[in-house]
């Protein structure tokens with residue numbers, strides 16, 4: 236087996252692994268989740284003490300939809316779930332990039348093999 240053929244098999248196996256990893260992803264969403272602490276309007280509130288005890292944390296999801304950036308608050312109970320969904324999306328992007336990278340090398344090798352067999 237030629238070096239190219241071996242490399243092709245390796246790349247094919249790696250691509251299968253990427254596909255399986257994508258298949259295993261669960262719920263996903265675009266955006267980033269941030270944690271915030273706020274100051275309220277009540278005079279004498281603990282959030283204005285020294286040192287201040289701000290209100291929160293509040294979880295805010297920022298995302299882009301139809302080219303417009305937007306955000307919404309997420310309650311504490313859902314913050315963990317939303318955080319995982321955001322991570323899943325980031326993982327998907329990473330896996331797609333990997334697939335494209337492996338796939339490009341594989342495609343180049345297939346062209347070489349084609350030329351050699353002509």
Ligand SMILES: [Zn+2]
Pocket residue numbers: 274275276277280281282283290
């Ligand atoms: Zn306050």
